[in-house]
Amino acid sequence: MSNSSHLAELVQQFCTQRPIRAGSLIITIFGDAIVPRGGTVWLGSLIKVLESFGLNQRLVRTSVFRLSKEEPWLSAQQLGRRSYYSLTAQGRRRFDKAFKRIYLPVLPEWDGSWCLAVLSQVPVDIRQQVRDELSWMGFGSFSPILMAMPHCDMQEVRNTLQELGALDDCILFETREGDAFSSQALREQSRECWNLDQVSDSYKHFLERFRPVWQEMKAQDSLDPGECFLARTLLIHEYRKVLLRDPQLPAELLPQDWSGVAARQLCRNLYSLVCAASEEYIAKMFETADGPLPEPMPAFYKRFGGVKA
Template sequence: MSKLDAFIQQAVTATPISGTSLIASLYGDALLQRGGEVWLGSVAALLEGLGFGERFVRTALFRLNKEEWLDVVRIGRRSFYRLSDKGLRLTRRAEHKIYRANAPEWDGTWLLLLSEGLEKNVLADVKKQLLWQGFGALAPSLLASPSQKLADVQSLLHEAGVAENVICFEAHSPLALSRAALRSRVEECWHLTEQNEMYESFISLFRPILPLLRDCDPAELTPERSFQIQLLLIHFYRRVVLKDPLLPEELLPAHWAGQTARQLCINIYQRVSPGALAFVSEKGESSVGELPAPGPLYYQRFGGLPGA
């Protein structure tokens, strides 16, 4: 067994992998910018080398369809799964967080949201969506974010049907004042200690692959191995970064591992992306034939990919 195969096997067995989560990673990374639709048999062919069989694939696709994250089109005996409107919307939001190259700049402005008159279950659902977008809970009905744009948040509130029940404020926090107290409050409200531990686990898992990629014979880094490394990389990184509120550097604690994890992900992704792209082209098939070539946004990931 090659060292690359040994690493891939170790990553697959490092922690239990959910079928729905892995295939969501596949669609977001490999298919979103290539039409967002693929034959069931293609998904099985892409994942077969990682040890995931057709039953694993069928079950995961069925669940994603039931959750209205994927739509299915049947042509003869073949089933083609494509991102639904809901799946496309959520995947695009995730794409922005996953593939950014740099930390956001900050001018000290906070966006505050105060909810009024929402039923308990509606409030819980909206709050869950906003926390996923990077808001922190300062109080049960008061959420804050130093990085979210008002227009983006208003769009989300309108989609949820609660725009009339959420009051939006903008406030400014001079960094020269109460810096220690502010960082302490931020660390508590955004659970940054737990987030940092997740980043450190990601770094421990994927740091060993960099010297292997640098030193291996080019022929050893086949398109299939490239794809497997890239999918696992994004799958594990996605699980961490989507929980990250992406706070400005001024608010982060000392020894924050997020930047190190992002740079590690970028370095690996840029090395394997050409081969991974070729493997998806080889195995992928949509309802109209070959998958389309990736759009320009694909090559803008992480600040620029080979082939851009």
């Protein structure tokens, strides 16, 4: 029986959701647990681990196949009768963009600069694709042909547009607003462009689900490694889903009661609590062709400003 009733409830909720997003959970596990330890895993060990999330072998195999053939996020290597999977180069790039946002200890201070992307010259047949990709990066839509983002990496924007074949057609500006960047009008514009009310509600729901888990596990004298892995994986999985809809705007542009700050602190606290025991579980359960996964890379220990494993 689980030592944490609230964790058991979270697992049950995941098992009963329809449809079960097995592929998304697998990507979470790769990004959070496998990539820091070399990035390759035997499918059989992945299947065994995912049983604790209520996923059967057939569903896992089908999901991994789709991630390797239709997306593609994963690449396969066959050695004898065993299949080993790792992130593709494309999957690694998308992983790097998404997961580096998750583990930041704090958001960088904003100097008032903006990146503006004018899409009027982007061909109509790819304009929506460009809009979608820029939105995924954190841009907000100020109009059908104007998107904006504060404190962006201009080179990353150019690289993304280059991959889409739209760099020569997109007009980019980098501006500085000065001292007036926290005006009420700009706050309201930000609320509308990035659907901040909806994102805030998602953070509140995240807090309602995981705060009881944190409180319950914090009170335990000893933590079960398997439960710690469950908690850590579901924590990052659910936080990732909310965070990727969050443009992570500077505090100057956010509502006064923004719930994302509390959600990040809770995520950091619970992750730090379960990290060491969950790493024991990862080392025991996951396999490569050479045996257990390698030790985590040094960068792993810098997550959320520093974790111990």
